[in-house]
Amino acid sequence: MIWDLYLVMPLALVFIGALFLMLFSLVKQVELTNYNLVTVAFLSVSLIIELIIFQNVEHDYLFETIFAKMFIVDKLSTLFNILFLSGAILTLLINNNYFKSRDYYNGEFFALLLFSIFGMMMLAHTNELITAFISIELASITLYVLVGYNHHSPKSSEAMLKYIILGSLAGVFFILGVALVYGVVGSTYLGDIYSYLIHHQNSDISLLVVGMMFMMVTLLFKIGAAPFHSWVVDVYIGSPFPVTMFMATTLKIAIFSILLRLFLVDFAPIYPLILEIIKVVAIATLLLGSLLAIAQTQLKGMLAASSIVHVGYMLMALYAIGVGSSFAASAIIFYLISYFLSALGAFGILSFLASDEEKRHLSFDDFKGFAHERPYMAAAMTIFMLSLAGFPSTIGFLGKFYIFMSVVETGEILLAGLGILIAFISIYYYFKLIALMYFYPSPNPKKRFPFAISTLLIVGVALMIVWGGIGTGLIPFVAGADGLLTIASEALKTIGK
Amino acid sequence: MESIIFFILAFFLLSGAIMIVFSKESLYSAIGFLMVMIAMAGMFALLHHSFLFLAQILVGVGAVVVLSIMIILSINLKEENQPKQNITRKNILFTTLIIAPIAGLLLYAIAKAPFAFAPIAQHFGTIETMGKVLFTHWVLPFEIVSILLLGAMVGAIVLSRRRLHVES
Numbered sequence: 001m002i003w004d005l006y007l008v009m010p011l012a013l014v015f016i017g018a019l020f021l022m023l024f025s026l027v028k029q030v031e032l033t034n035y036n037l038v039t040v041a042f043l044s045v046s047l048i049i050e051l052i053i054f055q056n057v058e059h060d061y062l063f064e065t066i067f068a069k070m071f072i073v074d075k076l077s078t079l080f081n082i083l084f085l086s087g088a089i090l091t092l093l094i095n096n097n098y099f100k101s102r103d104y105y106n107g108e109f110f111a112l113l114l115f116s117i118f119g120m121m122m123l124a125h126t127n128e129l130i131t132a133f134i135s136i137e138l139a140s141i142t143l144y145v146l147v148g149y150n151h152h153s154p155k156s157s158e159a160m161l162k163y164i165i166l167g168s169l170a171g172v173f174f175i176l177g178v179a180l181v182y183g184v185v186g187s188t189y190l191g192d193i194y195s196y197l198i199h200h201q202n203s204d205i206s207l208l209v210v211g212m213m214f215m216m217v218t219l220l221f222k223i224g225a226a227p228f229h230s231w232v233v234d235v236y237i238g239s240p241f242p243v244t245m246f247m248a249t250t251l252k253i254a255i256f257s258i259l260l261r262l263f264l265v266d267f268a269p270i271y272p273l274i275l276e277i278i279k280v281v282a283i284a285t286l287l288l289g290s291l292l293a294i295a296q297t298q299l300k301g302m303l304a305a306s307s308i309v310h311v312g313y314m315l316m317a318l319y320a321i322g323v324g325s326s327f328a329a330s331a332i333i334f335y336l337i338s339y340f341l342s343a344l345g346a347f348g349i350l351s352f353l354a355s356d357e358e359k360r361h362l363s364f365d366d367f368k369g370f371a372h373e374r375p376y377m378a379a380a381m382t383i384f385m386l387s388l389a390g391f392p393s394t395i396g397f398l399g400k401f402y403i404f405m406s407v408v409e410t411g412e413i414l415l416a417g418l419g420i421l422i423a424f425i426s427i428y429y430y431f432k433l434i435a436l437m438y439f440y441p442s443p444n445p446k447k448r449f450p451f452a453i454s455t456l457l458i459v460g461v462a463l464m465i466v467w468g469g470i471g472t473g474l475i476p477f478v479a480g481a482d483g484l485l486t487i488a489s490e491a492l493k494t495i496g497k
Numbered sequence: 498m499e500s501i502i503f504f505i506l507a508f509f510l511l512s513g514a515i516m517i518v519f520s521k522e523s524l525y526s527a528i529g530f531l532m533v534m535i536a537m538a539g540m541f542a543l544l545h546h547s548f549l550f551l552a553q554i555l556v557g558v559g560a561v562v563v564l565s566i567m568i569i570l571s572i573n574l575k576e577e578n579q580p581k582q583n584i585t586r587k588n589i590l591f592t593t594l595i596i597a598p599i600a601g602l603l604l605y606a607i608a609k610a611p612f613a614f615a616p617i618a619q620h621f622g623t624i625e626t627m628g629k630v631l632f633t634h635w636v637l638p639f640e641i642v643s644i645l646l647l648g649a650m651v652g653a654i655v656l657s658r659r660r661l662h663v664e665s
Contacts, residue, residue, distance in 0.1 A: 066636060116648075142651075144652070145652035180606075183607075
């Protein structure tokens with residue numbers, strides 16, 4: 001019982017933090033930075049507890065007498081929680097300058113963000129489909145509001161409306177799918193679908209498959225995969241920088257937490273029926289995302305569209321899981337971490353520049369000669385772009401390497417070839433920025449490196465990316481990139497069947 | 498007898514749904530919505546689920562529909578202020594062609610599915626059994642729903658307050 005209370009502490013802390021900030025936001029005298037620091041403090045304590053839990057937990061149902069088997073705590077959920085919490089902490093700290101430069105942020109912003117993180121953490125812990133649906137909705141409904149937080153910009157409000165309408169329409173498919181699955185299986189627990197499929201191999205399972213595909217529709221929509229990707233660019237451009245960062249990195253990881261759980265266990269008996277669909281979706285995501293990314297003139301739009309392409313790589317690995325690759329699932333987790341670091345840094349630099357100077361540094365042309373104006377920032381941006389493009393010596397290269405390896409392992413050479421081709425195409429839009437930064441004269445004089453939490457963290461993230469790429473062999477005692485892969489596969493082993 | 502009531506309710510449900518989509522005045526759409534909600538409550542009553550019937554009438558009809566009608570009346574929605582919708586025959590035909598296979602697949606799957614339900618117990622659907630089920634077996638989702646409502650409430654307050662802020 002005491003151990004259970006200890007396991008639930010991180011979630012409870014995030015929720016208490018949300019309540020605290022909600023009440024605290026009534027006090028008008030408090031500065032915005034203090035709200036930010038309080039939020040970060042709650043998240044950090046939660047993160048530390050999660051790190052300790054990760055060492056000690058195997059596979060546990062929390063409060064089994066009260067919650068039955070709905071609340072699962074295993075290494076996978078803890079690993080994902082660590083990612084959400086560190087993502088949120090980095091997002092908040094990197095955007096510290098940006099919060100101060102805009103007048104529309106207040107205490108409720110942080111409360112809503114914490115509610116959203118609570119939903120994501122619950123999503124990683126859930127072992128039951130209705131709880132999963134409610135957690136997805138909790139994470140998204142608060143995000144809808146955050147997307148429209150900038151009330152000066154009509155674009156932000158438009159993005160919010162678009163996201164609300166499309167997002168709730170997509171969410172409905174999940175609950176419809178759950179209803180159909182419940183009709184056949186008679187239970188909404190994750191493992192029960194697997195055991196039903198194993199024990200009823202001769203009976204007609206078409207309704208079950210239809211229901212599961214409806215659930216996939218929602219999950220694919222939320223990560224922005226191909227037929228459902230049209231909202232991504234508009235919503236990402238319209239929302240404020242911190243929210244874009246949060247959606248591009250943390251929300252995507254959250255959806256993958258439930259997607260992996262469903263796909264690895266419950267979808268396993270029906271792989272032959274659905275793999276073709278996953279393959280088509282992955283290829284379409286790669287191609288359409290690349291087309292969108294090439295066409296963008298704004299840097300934020302380019303990063304948004306390229307996030308669709310990165311989802312395509314992960315769907316490729318999802319296909320590889322079904323064909324029988326042994327380490328595709330850990331490759332997905334590794335890729336999530338590598339993409340999360342690179343995108344966080346790239347959006348962080350944009351948000352820092354947007355907070356520094358009004359209405360600048362949004363399109364490609366604004367970056368002409370940027371390296372002569374701010375050499376350190378340009379170097380960090382170069383590292384992020386190299387990592388996103390998958391250039392060797394960055395963590396992004398290793399992420400792509402593992403994904404392609406897992407696809408090649410299953411014998412799907414053509415699919416892996418397409419992935420490599422798309423990676424070459426992505427060099428065009430990532431390296432365009434590097435070329436613009438270095439090969440043009442700067443219209444402005446050189447500026448000093450501004451020492452602040454935001455900038456130091458951006459440099460730190462850039463160093464982490466390089467360390468993840470080349471540092472593995474240099475430091476034998478610390479877990480490097482390969483260590484991350486081991487941790488991921490260790491966590492995946494704890495999913496009970 | 499039951500099937501006659503079912504078909505009457507289904508008729509109202511579908512005609513209300515068609516009314517929502519096709520009527521040009523928003524108020525008529527809202528009244529179509531009201532029809533759908535009441536017919537839905539009737540469906541629950543037909544299934545002996547008295548709790549859901551009550552909840553549907555109280556929440557669906559009493560709160561959701563009334564609120565939407567109040568909003569339509571208070572902001573004086575007129576047809577000329579609305580964005581143009583081109584509901585042409587071609588669009589309807591095209592959408593039907595897209596939706597028809599999915600609907601056919603669902604129909605086929607439901608017709609062939611081996612449903613795994615026990616025959617209903619004696620106190621099925623009463624408030625007492627619903628309360629017991631919600632607070633024992635489903636207590637975790639039930640509690641998270643309350644957190645969801647709290648988050649949604651904070652969000653709604655933030656959104657509505659900023660509008661006042663803009664006007665002042």
